[in-house]
Amino acid sequence: MRAFAYQRTTQIRDALNLVAQHDGARFLAGGTNIVDLMKAGVESPARLVDIRSLALGEIAEAPDGGLVLGATVTNSSVAADAQVRLRYPALSQAILAGASGQLRNMATVGGNLLQRTRCAYFSDPSEACNKRVPGSGCSAINGAHHNHAILDWTSHCVATHPSDMAVPLTAFDAVVRYETLHGPGEIPLAEFYLPVGDRPDRETALPDGALITAVVLPAAAVAGRSRYRKVRERASYAFATVSVAAALDVQHGLVRDVRIALGGVASRPWRARLAESALCGGPATAERISVAAEVEIAAAKPLRDNAYKVTLARNLIEAVLTELAADSGEERNG
Amino acid sequence: MSDDTRSEIALRVNDETFRLAVDNRRTLLDALREDLNLTGAKKGCDHGQCGACTVLVDGQRVVSCLTLAVAADGAAVTTIEGLADDGELRPIQEAFIRLDGFQCGFCTPGQICSAVGMLAEHAAGWPSAVTRDDSPQRAQELTEEEVRERMSGNLCRCSAYPSIVRAILEASAREAVAG
Numbered sequence A: 001m002r003a004f005a006y007q008r009t010t011q012i013r014d015a016l017n018l019v020a021q022h023d024g025a026r027f028l029a030g031g032t033n034i035v036d037l038m039k040a041g042v043e044s045p046a047r048l049v050d051i052r053s054l055a056l057g058e059i060a061e062a063p064d065g066g067l068v069l070g071a072t073v074t075n076s077s078v079a080a081d082a083q084v085r086l087r088y089p090a091l092s093q094a095i096l097a098g099a100s101g102q103l104r105n106m107a108t109v110g111g112n113l114l115q116r117t118r119c120a121y122f123s124d125p126s127e128a129c130n131k132r133v134p135g136s137g138c139s140a141i142n143g144a145h146h147n148h149a150i151l152d153w154t155s156h157c158v159a160t161h162p163s164d165m166a167v168p169l170t171a172f173d174a175v176v177r178y179e180t181l182h183g184p185g186e187i188p189l190a191e192f193y194l195p196v197g198d199r200p201d202r203e204t205a206l207p208d209g210a211l212i213t214a215v216v217l218p219a220a221a222v223a224g225r226s227r228y229r230k231v232r233e234r235a236s237y238a239f240a241t242v243s244v245a246a247a248l249d250v251q252h253g254l255v256r257d258v259r260i261a262l263g264g265v266a267s268r269p270w271r272a273r274l275a276e277s278a279l280c281g282g283p284a285t286a287e288r289i290s291v292a293a294e295v296e297i298a299a300a301k302p303l304r305d306n307a308y309k310v311t312l313a314r315n316l317i318e319a320v321l322t323e324l325a326a327d328s329g330e331e332r333n334g
Numbered sequence B: 001m002s003d004d005t006r007s008e009i010a011l012r013v014n015d016e017t018f019r020l021a022v023d024n025r026r027t028l029l030d031a032l033r034e035d036l037n038l039t040g041a042k043k044g045c046d047h048g049q050c051g052a053c054t055v056l057v058d059g060q061r062v063v064s065c066l067t068l069a070v071a072a073d074g075a076a077v078t079t080i081e082g083l084a085d086d087g088e089l090r091p092i093q094e095a096f097i098r099l100d101g102f103q104c105g106f107c108t109p110g111q112i113c114s115a116v117g118m119l120a121e122h123a124a125g126w127p128s129a130v131t132r133d134d135s136p137q138r139a140q141e142l143t144e145e146e147v148r149e150r151m152s153g154n155l156c157r158c159s160a161y162p163s164i165v166r167a168i169l170e171a172s173a174r175e176a177v178a179g
């Protein structure tokens, strides 16, 4: 590991200055991803600016009735928060379905969004990887890719985004709030992750040196009726093969609002807008749910060894929406 | 010129304060084992994947292999060596011995530190992935299924899982009775 300088500050402005003034300086939050990648030789910052003493560690009510999650709030604290559990249950469920108790106690809101892919070639500097070394090639496209993307990949990179937390955040139209030396900014999560294109090393629309200060969850009644379901290769403590976050609001027998996002299928959390529009406005019958799932998955382009994910994604969308439809039926009758 | 790749830090480990000069690359795990001779916390994977290095930092369980020592400056760390009170084992330690919660013992310090942190999380009402009652107000019962899920960050190569779960359930029941 390359030697590096370390600084801790309580002021956002100081943190931004420290990163702007030093080449190769990076923010350190929980460290669960960046320290791991530094050990692997994938990241080699010259300086780490520890942001956990900044005043970004609170969950607050937003004026519009939503919630503001501070960037350094731990994943554990978000998952255990009573308001998150009540108003955005799929968010709590998604976090609890990821990593381990120890890691969730360290991992933060901002760091979780910016964690890098778990493609094994990415974390092995002896392998070709366009995401790590632009232009070096993609070892996965014809290699071990059974857990890679089925949607929206390009010949430059077929990796998936590993975050569970980002999947419900995408379904709920969350907004990333950041600070730079030139002032603050906001990016909706739907635009935060860039399409792969020919530069898989460029992952987000966050300006260089920007500090994520919070993730804002807009008020959304539908989010209170949400679920997260994750399929993985063992029962706990593994990344997703495919996951679904969905929310469903049925009024007088008709779908008034529906949100669906998928994890494990693309380079970014995948908002299933085609499925949403297929379902909205009509009844949540088994047949319409099945059509909605089919419509979304029709665009899938599986790789040699991951066609199973197409079936899995379709079945998972159907299963979660069916459960949500049953929940709303029970509420009406009960 | 001062070398900015090293730092002077203070770690409060098991109620004793240590001042150390560390390379910023030093992990908390290596600082404990190499600098402070506290070899209870083990290095299994060094990548956050096995839980053998679990310690408590300011009361919360974390993996010390992904914690930089310099980032723990000023924190209170509890390792397996600091759990017993004046030589008297905690109920959880005693239960691991009585109920065969280990075979080779390599994962055990991490299992026990993790269990201590996990029981505090459970007592604080934190849910887990298998908690079915999503009502934030109600405390869920600590079942075998809950223990397995909440402890999934600690692997055991000897697969002593059934007795680890039994020891944790037993100790938590006894602590509940003791108040």
Ligand SMILES: Cc1cc2nc3c(=O)[nH]c(=O)nc-3n(C[C@H](O)[C@H](O)[C@H](O)COP(=O)(O)OP(=O)(O)OC[C@H]3O[C@@H](n4cnc5c(N)ncnc54)[C@H](O)[C@@H]3O)c2cc1C
Residues within 6 Å of the ligand: A026, A027, A028, A029, A030, A031, A032, A033, A034, A035, A036, A051, A071, A072, A075, A097, A098, A099, A100, A103, A106, A107, A108, A109, A110, A111, A112, A113, A114, A115, A162, A163, A164, A165, A210, A211, A212, A213, A237, A238, A239, A240, B047, B048, B049
């Ligand atoms: C064994 C293991 C299993 C895991 N399993 C899962 C899983 O199943 N599901 C899942 O979703 N995740 C999983 N994770 C990943 C984990 O969730 C992430 O590593 C974690 O969320 C990253 O957060 P952090 O605070 O530790 O980030 P750090 O490692 O501190 O930082 C990550 C990156 O974000 C940058 N950064 C951090 N905060 C900010 C900020 N506020 N502004 C700007 N930049 C910032 C850093 O510079 C760095 O580049 C697992 C990790 C491990 C090690």
Ligand code: SF4
Residues within 6 Å of the ligand: A117, A119, A120, A121, A122, A128, A129, A130, A131, A132, A137, A138, A139, A140, A141, A148, A156, A157, A158, A159, A200
């Ligand atoms: S899929 Fe992406 S991350 Fe994996 S080897 Fe190819 S370019 Fe690298």
Ligand code: FES
Residues within 6 Å of the ligand: B042, B043, B044, B045, B046, B047, B048, B049, B050, B051, B052, B053, B054, B063, B064, B065, B066
């Ligand atoms: S050594 Fe830290 S988790 Fe394995």
Ligand code: FES
Residues within 6 Å of the ligand: B101, B102, B103, B104, B105, B106, B107, B108, B155, B156, B157, B158, B159, B160
């Ligand atoms: S007792 Fe041997 S690894 Fe757990």
